Amino acid sequence: MEAHEVESRKVEIAVGLFIAVGIAALFMLAMKVSNLSSLTGDEGYVLTARFDNIGGLKVRSPVSMAGVRIGRVTSVGFDQKTYEAVVKVTINPMYNQIPKDTSASILTSGLLGEQYVGLQPGAEDKYLHNGDVIKYTQSAMILERLVGQFLFNKAQEGGSK
Secondary structure (H helix, E strand, O other): OOHHHHHHHHHHHHHHHHHHHHHHHHHHHHHHHOOHHHHHOOOOEEEEEEEOOOOOOOOOOEEEEOOEEEEEEEEEEEEOOOOEEEEEEEEOOOOOOOEOOOEEEEEEEOOOOEEEEEEEOOOOOOEOOOOOEEOEEEOOOOHHHHHHHHHHHHHHHHHOO
16 A cells, blocks of 8 residues: 555544544434433432423423422323323432422423423422322413403403493
8 A cells, every 4th residue: 555545544534533423413412402311311209290281391391490400291191080181200319308288380491482390399398209299280371371361351341441
């Protein structure tokens, strides 16, 4: 082999490695953005909450308390007897002192309106454990419903004059 061919081969290998590292970085970024990187983090304890309306809440949505992500939504279902949405969340085991009278709300974050479960701690001395139900819940605010109520109220005011 000539020196030129050896040098060319080294450049080709370096370019190939650079492209492979770039593809791996893009894959990791895509996983981080889509929240799929947390699929392996299923350890923790499971809590259940029931809501009248969950809006656009999805599996893998964050569960946060005081702005800190402490868990993820692991399943969303529907109870045909009570006509309520049943949401199961997995809480990181390091957050094991959440009071039993904690309330759960479905909140919206960001410009795109991603929904998440926000927990507001209560004052009880007893704590939630695996399999417990969060008793106090507040459903998602549905923008269309709020606008409809506002317009209905305006129409009622206009008709009564």
